Amino acid sequence: MKVCFFAGVKDKSLLTLMQWYANDILILRDLGFDVTIATKWSEIPWNADLYFAWWPTKGILPLIKSKLSHKPVIVVAGGTEVVHSYNLEYNFTNSGLLKKKTIIFVLNNATKVLAISKAAEKEIKALVSKANIETVYLSVDTETFSPVAGAKKDIIFTISHLNKENIYRKRILSIIRSARQIVDKFPELKFVIAGRKLDGFEQVVDEVKRLSLSNNFIFPGKISNDEKIEYFRRSLIYLQPTLHEGFGLAIAEAMSCGVPVVTSKVGAVEEVVGNCGIYVDSNNENEISNAVISLLINPELRGEMGKCARERIVENFSYEIRKKRIETIIDGVIALHYGGKK
Missing domain, CATH: 3.40.50.2000 (Glycogen Phosphorylase B;)
Structure with a gap:
């Protein structure tokens, strides 16, 4: 047919x-x-x-x-x-x-x-x-979006097209502002925000410069599927405090790669994440930074949460x-x- x-x-x-x-x-x-x-x-x-x-x-x-x-x-x-x-x-x-x-x-x-x-x-x-x-x-293609044993973990990762709508909904400016407190404790840490550089990109760059975080933020622009998987596998944490998600596919893909997530209990996010992530108020930058720091200082918790995340996606999505x-x-x-x- x-x-x-x-x-x-x-x-x-x-x-x-x-x-x-x-x-x-x-x-x-x-x-x-x-x-x-x-x-x-x-x-x-x-x-x-x-x-x-x-x-x-x-x-x-x-x-x-x-x-x-x-x-x-x-x-x-x-x-x-x-x-x-x-x-x-x-x-x-x-x-x-x-x-x-x-x-x-x-x-x-x-x-x-x-x-x-x-x-x-x-x-x-x-x-x-x-x-x-x-x-x-x-x-999620759980065979493709999968963890790799021994992979170097060295970034905080977020995916969002950098247009005004997504910058607002996915709280990109809140991520940048919360990073100021995180970087004070982990000065070498890199934040990677991938996605097309659209009508809100200049505002994002201006905020990074205002907070003197240019050395800590990387904006690779539009990335391929293979590049996205590589970034997931390098991620200590997937960070997506959001105002709403109809599903939250990037969150699910990160979880399938065994990455612990920090996100918000809104829309369908809880249906996807369950008890395998940390929920924050997307408008509370201190809460976001505290959640990220709590995972950065506790490798055992990151490992347990990543394992839980992977199992949840394989079993349900x-x-x-x-x-x-x-x-x-x-x-x-x-x-x-x-x-x-x-």
């Missing part, structure tokens, strides 16, 4: 860098489907047997073609576009009327909506009543778990629409 995988990104190379897209493309192919990848209207085929789209705002395009061709469409939903219970600048509540109507229309008319977490499912159900929705957690869930859901959609399995 032919499946159209749709993600509305401008650059197709991002599909391999953004692991949530890459995993689902691989899952669909592993399940034996003939997969066409589309990122714009003109690339969406009319003859697909099933459309599989990421995000309601982007999923409107394949949904239109699915309705006109009388084919089923599955939409993955979550992230800030469905969030309304958190006070975020870029959430559903603060979206324009057209964007809101698009999101609601797609959620109500998709054959099946896959929420990326229970937290996301709750947000969606508060927006719409008609959605045919199930939670299917994102996945592996690639195979998501693959089986998607296979079951697609079989159900196909049986309902076509009267049989693929």
Whole structure:
């Protein structure tokens, strides 16, 4: 059967860098489907047997073609576009009327909506009543994202595109300000913040300079998947105090590499981290720095937490778990629409 995988990104190379897209493309192919990848209207085929789209705002395009061709469409939903219970600048509540109507229309008319977490499912159900929705957690390739015995651990690592939205939501400036107290105790420590240098990067650099931390911060920009894994394996701690996460894939990837995490109990983070991390108030820089210092001075605790983190991801969020869930859901959609399995 032919499946159209749709993600509305401008650059197709991002599909391999953004692991949530890459995993689902691989899952669909592993399940034996003939997969066409589309990122714009003109690339969406009319003859697909099933459309599989990421995000309601982007999923409107394949949904239109699915309705006109009388084919089923599955939409993955979550992230800030469905969030309304958190006070975020870029959430559903603060979206324009057209964007809101698009999101609601797609959620109500998709054959099946896959929420990326229970937290996301709750947000969606508060927006719409008609959605045919199930939670299917994102996945981590636990064989690729894995610890390496004897690896040198020498950095505090964070991943975030450095645009204004993510700088605010992932509290990048709070990380920098908390680093001042940490560096006073560990002057040689390096903080690595990876991600594209976008419209907020200058503000980030200015804050680093203001606090005289230029020797302690590294901004490698956009990194490859292999580079990301290497940074995880070098990490003493993965640091992501955040205002909201629809899932928290980077957190899960770090945990899969056996890295202890310092994060915040918001959105879906607790679903992912459980009791295998340290939670902080993302607005409290002293709390962030104290949590990091507590792990830096206690290698045994770091080791125990990293082991716990790895086991939790393998048991609950592996690639195979998501693959089986998607296979079951697609079989159900196909049986309902076509009267049989693929």
